[in-house]
Amino acid sequence: MGPALQRGEAAGAEDSGRLAPPARPLSRALRALLPRGLLGRSVLIILIPMLVLQAVALQLFYGGHLDVISRRLAGGVAGDVAMLVELVRREDPANRAWIFRESAWRLDLTLAYEEGARIQFVARPASLPLLPLEEDLNTALWERVRMPFDTDWQSDPRSVIIRVQLPDGVLHVEAPRKRLFTATLYLFVIWLVGSALLLSLIAILFMKNQVRAIRRLADAAEAFGLGRDVGQIKPEGASEVRQAAAAFNRMQERIRRFVGQRTEMLAGISHDLRTPLTRMRLALAMLPREPAMEEDLAALTQDVEEMERMTAAYLAFARGEGTEQARPADLVDLVHDVAAKARRAGAVVEVTAPERLAMRLRPDAVRRCLGNLVDNARRHAGRIAVTVGTVPRNGAGGPGGEQKSAWAEVTVDDDGPGIPQAEREEAFRPFHSGSPNGTGLGLAIARDIARAHGGEIALEESPLGGLRARLRLPV
Template structure:
């Protein structure tokens, strides 16, 4: 006695529930081109960002500090010359000397003090470095203004005799190398990124062509113009694909040629047996043998149709709506009525004859086992679907995959008097999968069976 086995799946989590991707995967690019470009560009920007933060910050700070110290030293030297009487220079001569040699514009107001309405120094590198340098070299109160005038910086120094006002060009406190560094940093990035884009696009293009060729071949379409190109690894993968394609085509051709010979060899003795039975007409044994020969001939035809598969028929652009309408018209002329509804019509690359036989087999099965049959043609996402529904006894859920096995018949669920060799559904699924789609059996809305043909749009 066979043991009862629980066929229910045992899983720790619901496989139908989609797994939530990590946050990093949702942010990263999905394509190989995007990821490869990210790998190339990210180090460039990271290195430039680090160098800009470390070198540029230190360079700008050091340069500004040294320029500020130089200016503070010149102002301190001018104040010292104004306070000393033994150098033999008047105030105007000191101002002219400072203007000529140090590019300082000076003015002096006697008995004046620092104005109270001067703007306070701002928290910038220039203000901090200039204030620090003046504090180191001057023993007098001072004030600075680096933002009021667009091109000049002003400094006030309160001496014992009055208020000294110094105006100097802002360029003396800035270095042009700072801008050159920014230019070269941004410029090199702007130059390297387009080069990386062009390079990566050329490297990814052969991979995309290989993917398209594999997808077309999986749908039963030939790709004679495909050739290896690109990097060595991509060429190796392309060569392997071409060799695989040739092996598959050679195997199909050998199988077709072999079965053509088998067909000829089997038809000949069957024909002789039918002729001999015709001479024995009228005997009970002859009638029984004639039924056996007819059954054997039908089984041989079914086996050859299954083994030939799609044969050598070339795909051509076909209207799926017209094809299904033709199948329904042909089947309903022989038996039954079919409710046909075409939501949208689509042109697909199909092997017309084998697809017509596959869909016709599904519709004929539905009419054989049900009274009400409906056929629908529509689109769901990226697939075009042809559904065939009936109100017959259906097929138990646990046996729906078994019916696709060659020569498998469900005697307990289908009427054995209806005939059939158990190859119809096998051939139909083989044809649909040869076009890159799939054939599924489900519960029908009318309580019977639904056959769902899914083809890539």
Template structure:
């Protein structure tokens, strides 16, 4: 019996049953103990000064008499019971939704509390088991890829040493470039896996100061990076935001030679635009560049092309902050990366 009551159905049914019983008990008590006024006599007349006979007026019934009070109580008690019942139904779903949202942002988020009705406990237990298995699968994948990437460094390093024995300078240069590209891909892969594994807490950050610092560092290295606009501090993951900005600015510098960072603040969100006037990207390929290791044909140049992880890392960083990253065409030609970060 106790287990049956500790269910969502049992609690909801008990609340509604209690409200109905109390409402009807009050109605029975009211009609049983309330003493209505006696009915007026059938023929009660009073003589008027002019000698005529006029019937006496009927005594009015009090406002609280009859069914008004018990029906009003029934009405409000059922409304309260319905509200509390809806609260019981929606609370486990709301908790599950909030836990799923936390999980989408951070795989290491705390597990869901396994309390409440039996159905809620079962749902929370299943959700926690799913979260555990997802963490294990992601961790296993990261360990496998990390191990493969790490173990490949040894034979690649030996190949670089053996290149010195090749007498053909042209062939030696080509092979050295291929090996450098492979090592660069391994480094980028390890960096990407590290970004996915890292769980960083949120802190209040002066984003404007961060953008200005990144721009000044790039200018000190001879790059043309400008910034404009102001914004209030924002609660973010500092390393994730810095990584995203660095990747977007490096991408603009690689293909356009210059970049401009614009800040647009509002009560709802902070919008950061990284603008360049390079060759741009066709509209039908802008979403594809966020895929890991995807590179456009025009970027497959040994001197300028990356390994295809910069935009992927940037998008993952923005999504961990609860924001969005999209690509637009710059007026006059070029590419604009638009980063939208919510303040809520």
């Protein structure tokens, strides 16, 4: 049964390989060449069909109209040259003047005769490589003249010089290029290039306006997700984009109304919970201090303090620090404030940081996040090391996909017992506490604040032997 199972696993592996073939290098190269932005892809969608259509039209022009016209014009010039060659051959050299005169007047061909000369055939590069004019003229001359000849397209920019070898000399024929060239070619090429450029410009301008509206909507959504008050955005662009902007404005209003109602409700709950706790604290303080009741009174006072601390932690977690607005602040100052507070509580905290790290954030929320991380380390360790710096971003950025140039990174290391790797993610769950004196909300609140800023918190193994909390915020 073992070999059969192995063969089945091998067959399954082969089937999975056939179902998921590796990406071909050509497809990867094509994807790399395609633009990633909506503007570039939309312009390509508009321009590629137009360019293909113009390429087909150009091919039909070259293969049809231009080819036919070129052969007819070349045939007409070659026929005139053949007739003049025959007249020059038959006429006495002394009486050839009338042929030259009539040719210049009636055929627009200038003739010259060089007695006793021989044609020096010279290899010349094509002066019009994209047009069939030279080849068509040579073919027509060979069919009609049937004598050694040479064509020169480069000596005169306005004429084509044709040399024909006669028995007693060389006949020079100067034909104007306008007899071999049609101006419709220029018009056609200008129309193709001009229309392509004009349509490209129109497409780019039009799509840029559409994409600008989408970008503004994305920026507003990202800023609103980070807790910034962006206000109502103006609907603009296509009707679908306007509809999305209007829906976003309505969503903002509903969320603000919900947060406001929840904040008012939590304020009432806070008042209702803290009032009886205050009365209990006052009652305990007014009770007579008898030696027999001293231990019980201390225990009750400790229970009331713990209830007050838990109530404050629960309300802070539910509130989520969402009412504070982001503003420029110095992350290094916040770290030093948190470290000083931890030292006053008896902790040993070492801070390694630059002189200044300015960024846009919600200072009170970040101070609470850092305080929770340091307090969590203080409860489980005797030594704490806090390091502040910046690291380049890798990939698309934070969890929201925002593009940032760098991360501001704060690491909190301790020498405590640490957390096993399998339980580190569980430590971020609300009310999950590894300490008998904790509420289980410190890390949950810290991660909530970090993600609200577009960052993240991760737990790792510390070089000090305990736990490392790594906080990253987009700069």
